[in-house]
Amino acid sequence: MPNLPNPVYWAIPMFLVTLIGEAWISRVRQRRLFCPKDTAASLTLGTGSLVAGILTVGIVAVTADWVYAFRLTDIGYAWWAFPLCFVLDDLCYYVFHRSAHRVRWFWASHVIHHSSERYNLSTALRQTWTGFLSLNFVFRLPLFLIGFPPPLVFFCAGVNLVYQYWIHTELIGRMPGWFEAVMNTPAHHRVHHAVNPRYLDRNYAGVFIIWDRMFGTFEPERDEDRPVYGIVKPLGSFNPLWAAIHEWVGIAQDMWRAPGVGNKLAYLLKEPGWSHDGSRDTSETIRARWRDEGSQQL
Numbered sequence: 001m002p003n004l005p006n007p008v009y010w011a012i013p014m015f016l017v018t019l020i021g022e023a024w025i026s027r028v029r030q031r032r033l034f035c036p037k038d039t040a041a042s043l044t045l046g047t048g049s050l051v052a053g054i055l056t057v058g059i060v061a062v063t064a065d066w067v068y069a070f071r072l073t074d075i076g077y078a079w080w081a082f083p084l085c086f087v088l089d090d091l092c093y094y095v096f097h098r099s100a101h102r103v104r105w106f107w108a109s110h111v112i113h114h115s116s117e118r119y120n121l122s123t124a125l126r127q128t129w130t131g132f133l134s135l136n137f138v139f140r141l142p143l144f145l146i147g148f149p150p151p152l153v154f155f156c157a158g159v160n161l162v163y164q165y166w167i168h169t170e171l172i173g174r175m176p177g178w179f180e181a182v183m184n185t186p187a188h189h190r191v192h193h194a195v196n197p198r199y200l201d202r203n204y205a206g207v208f209i210i211w212d213r214m215f216g217t218f219e220p221e222r223d224e225d226r227p228v229y230g231i232v233k234p235l236g237s238f239n240p241l242w243a244a245i246h247e248w249v250g251i252a253q254d255m256w257r258a259p260g261v262g263n264k265l266a267y268l269l270k271e272p273g274w275s276h277d278g279s280r281d282t283s284e285t286i287r288a289r290w291r292d293e294g295s296q297q298l
Contacts, residue, residue: 027214081152103270112244117229122207164206184209203219258276
């Protein structure tokens with residue numbers, strides 16, 4: 001098998017240079033896109049994510065090789081395998097990403113990425129420390145079973161992650177229409193990071209926005225409803241450790257207090273915001289209330 005590089009490691013210098021450039025441009029334009037404490041937290045979380053990945057890569061690789069041993073076909077490294085793997089990997093990412101917003105167990109890791117109330121390139125580096133714990137890698141196991149070699153899948157996953165870096169900015173407005181129709185863009189991803197009721201749990205795409213258009217989760221950015229960033233219950237802290245574990249702590253507290261085994265498991269498997277007594281809001285209840293308020297104003 002070829003020794004394919006990790007695109008994320010190769011892209012780190014580009015991350016740093018463009019981040020500094022964005023900060024300089026925002027300062028020249030007198031736009032308050034950055035907060036020093038928030039940026040420091042994001043960079044710390046990004047560094048911690050790299051360390052966590054290095055510590056767990058061996059187990060993930062062994063698991064991938066084990067599943068690959070049961071592959072249905074031998075795709076190998078034919079020229080067409082790369083683009084096909086990239087597209088299918090992006091579909092797997094869509095499924096993961098949607099699950100990460102709809103199942104609290106996965107959300108506990110993914111919420112780290114959404115916890116900033118700023119939207120700039122440092123937010124892209126605000127990555128989880130606990131992705132291995134929540135078993136995020138299982139969403140790519142079907143690719144190994146189909147017959148894509150693990151190094152190829154990991155390479156495509158890295159390219160996917162690098163692509164998503166540039167869409168975390170407010171300095172880029174709309175892209176050309178044909179590009180917005182097919183690809184994920186800053187405008188589409190600003191929607192995804194917003195807590196506006198209209199935008200909650202929308203635009204899960206990694207690279208290709210076509211998945212959201214196909215599966216009914218697409219929402220365009222609207223000039224009259226500018227995105228407000230963060231999470232529904234604000235983190236209220238710049239402590240990277242708390243950002244990394246706060247949702248896991250919340251799950252443990254809810255499970256401890258919940259009556260009955262069924263309710264305890266529901267706090268793991270149901271959507272974020274679910275509560276056994278209905279005292280909290282999910283994205284659906286927030287959106288429904290927003291729609292009701294809008295209809296009453298007409």
